Amino acid sequence: CRMIIRRAARFGSKIGLNEPFLARVAEVVIHNYGDFYPELVQNRSTILDNLTREEKRFQRTVEGGVAKLEHLLDRLQASGGTTLSGGQAFDLYATYGLPLEITRDIAREHNLDVDEAGFLAAMETHRTASGAGEAFGPMGGENVDVYRALLSNLSKSSALAEGEVAYDPYNTLEVEGPVLALLADGQPVTTAKPGDRVEVILAETCFYVESGGQVSDTGLIYSPEGWEIRVDDVRKPAAGVIVHSGEVVRGEPRVGDQAIARVDAQRRRDIMRNHTATHLLHAELRAVLGEHARQAGSLVAPDRLRFDFTHPEALTQEQIERIEAGVNRNILENYSLNIEVKPLQVAMGEGAMALFGEKYGENVRTIAIGEAEPFSYELCGGTHVRETGDIGVFIITSEGSAAAGVRRIEAVTGRKAFELIQRRFRALKETAAALATTPEDVPAKVQDLLDDLNAGRKQAGQMRRDLALHEFVRHLENVPGVAGVPVLTASLPGADADTLRQMADRFRQRYPSGVAVLASAGDGRPVVIAMVSEDLVKRGLHAGELVKFVAQPLGGGGGGKPTLAQAGGKDASRLDEALGSVAGWVKSKLGNE
The missing domain is CATH 2.40.30.130 (Elongation Factor Tu (Ef-tu); domain 3)
Incomplete structure (x- = not known):
């Protein structure tokens, strides 16, 4: 489906349709066939949004790849060749995301071929080198x-x-x-x-x-x-x-x-809980997010479940909580599962959900959950619990992106969910005991402590800046001269970059003609500010060059304007050495006048 969209988008661009246009085409299809396929009307907005989103994504992804391919084809024709190598085609796919089908279409427009066997061989080599080829194990x-x-x-x-x-x-x-x-x-x-x-x-x-x-x-x-x-x-x-x-x-x-x-009966029961839970999750996703949320992959293991579904954006915390609560509500209702084998056409006519791309036989196994009107009705050959209450409890452990337009939820049920609840509740009780409060009041207590901590950090930071300023004033009273120019170098622990710049301004006010190099080493990473007065800039000094020179022994670098520059470093242990080199640098520059 994605490849059809991408090829259509590319052919559209060839006739001047440079903006997303497939949604307008789809509008006509929905209008003409909506009476025969009511799901087109029901999912109209989702279809149009996904078409436009995929067009835009494809345009961003392959723009560079098409330009690169055109260059390669021009070179191939110039050399008299007729076939683009499979390795080059795979590089375009791996680097720019340019699918083989698009590469082949463009090559044919130039009356050239693509070595498709070589492309597949290069892909297999890449999979083996990256370890992907081992992930599937022996298949016989x-x-x-x-x-x-x-x-x-x-x-x-x-x-x-x-x-x-x-x-x-x-x-x-x-x-x-x-x-x-x-x-x-x-x-x-x-x-x-x-x-x-x-x-x-x-x-x-x-x-x-x-x-x-x-x-x-x-x-x-x-x-x-x-x-x-x-x-x-x-x-x-x-x-x-x-x-x-x-x-x-x-x-x-x-x-x-x-x-x-x-x-292994216990392991099987764990798997059954997780499998039935995926059906409940699928139904709840559609109830909360909309009918567009359909299964796009899954893993049902004894210790966890993973469920991929179509949805264009990350779920909010409120949505996650609603979905989790809905699944647990249906677990507590203890619905019986109605499992039947029936002809595929009968099941589909009754509204059973099938996985896109999955092949089914003439007769299929159906799983219906609900009472008079099932809220979940799917084709499924997996093993399941008899009643939803057998699942016990359902906890979502993570939600994230699985692919473009596909989200992933991971969750646990049954014994693993109970173990997770125990671990988290134990941690909560221990935290409450350490904070001398109740579990219910832990969030408020933690917030109070964070507020106190932040206030303390601000106060400590101000004290460090005050001490650094006091030390700076002391240095300001005794600035040595180099080649007749006041040159101040000072290491001022506790001062951040903004404070150092303020100090440099105070030096400029006190010494309209002079050089200042001020440094600090908060968290073990030195920061250096260099200031050069306007008149000394005219005489050949440059704060950016000076700060780069000072940063060299510190294992860093920097730059800036002729009058003010900043640098950082990695080795604070050589800060005194770096500041000690300033006088020589200034003398060498002014001595050449």
């Missing part, structure tokens, strides 16, 4: 023929009644049956020993396979024979094949042994 693609051959052999031997591993993660947490196959390093084996990493194929499984954002189950496969495999992943490397991956922790499993596969 390199051994897919091995799994297909196993499936074929097991089907022919009638070990698999339906020609595939029976999959039911919904009705039980334990199944029993023979070990049909063992694999190690992607190859079939007949036995394994403790410490081996293996994959186990059974005739049926109740272990959930990662899908729709929900992580896979973990658990045990063990046998009365005395062996045990700790399962840490479940995956589907080929159609009809489900493998349980794990480590042999005891005994020696063999193909043909009778085995029991048991899901």
Whole structure:
């Protein structure tokens, strides 16, 4: 969808449409098709806003990239070449965000080609170098023929009644049956020993396979024979094949042994709480933010949930609190979940929400939450609690940006939420005890302390400035001369840059012709102010040059006007050395007259 918008925006710019225009085109589409697709009318403002926002974002992003591409194509044509390298196309994408499709369109306008295979190779190299290629883990693609051959052999031997591993993660947490196959390093084996990493194929499984954002189950496969495999992943490397991956922790499993596969029940319950909570969250986001807030990704793990949704801006604290309160209200109502399998067209006709871009079969599993009129109705193959009260409590832990136009909420439920409440309440009680107040009065007490602290800091700062001013007055009474010119150098702890400038002005009033270099080292980082009178500027002195010279041993730099300049540094330990060099600098400058 975003690519269609971007290509349309670019082609529009070629015919002189340099301002966002797609919203006006969309207005016509909504007018013509709104009666047939009422959601266009319902989401009109969101559609128009998102179109305009994406156009503007694309114009900002690719402006430099198109100019760079035009330059590369001109050079390519001048050299007699016909194909832009994949590496160059990827650099445009990585540096300027210029998509391959746009690069290809522009190249074709010049009667040139793009090495798309080279582009994909460069992208894969980049992903591998950045570690992104490792994030997905082994998917079995390199051994897919091995799994297909196993499936074929097991089907022919009638070990698999339906020609595939029976999959039911919904009705039980334990199944029993023979070990049909063992694999190690992607190859079939007949036995394994403790410490081996293996994959186990059974005739049926109740272990959930990662899908729709929900992580896979973990658990045990063990046998009365005395062996045990700790399962840490479940995956589907080929159609009809489900493998349980794990480590042999005891005994020696063999193909043909009778085995029991048991899901980690507590972990599964934690996952179920989080998954149902994402449905409640999705419904509440739409209720609070508007119908445009739709799921754009999720993670359902045992210890947390992450939910991405379409929304153009950060949520306010008030919105976050309303959403959190709404989800917990629906938890406390203890609604039963109505889970049914029905034809896709029937479910869609009833208003069930489907994920954009997700592929669904002829029959789908639907999850409805609510009483007479469900407030949440989605297509979902994940595992869920029976009643919303089983979730316990829902706490939002963070809200932030996931991508352009997509926000992300992270949250915890159930046991993890209770642990978080305990930790936070314990910290609150300890803070209240330390402040000698009640938990309810901690915010007011903290504010009072902050007010006192700020007042104390202001008072201390004023005292330091007063002491620095007192020290400055003492120096002002005894200014040495260099080449007949009053030159004052002084380190004045406690003075900030503004105070040093005020002191420089007082020096100028006292000595209309002279040089002053005043410094301070608050927080260990020196600041230096240099002042040169107008007459000495005419004689070749320059405050900017002087302050740069003084800042060199301090590991810093600076600059400014001929009469007043400022510098900073990193090494306050050399401040006396730096100030001691001023007299020599002035003498060298005036001695050349």
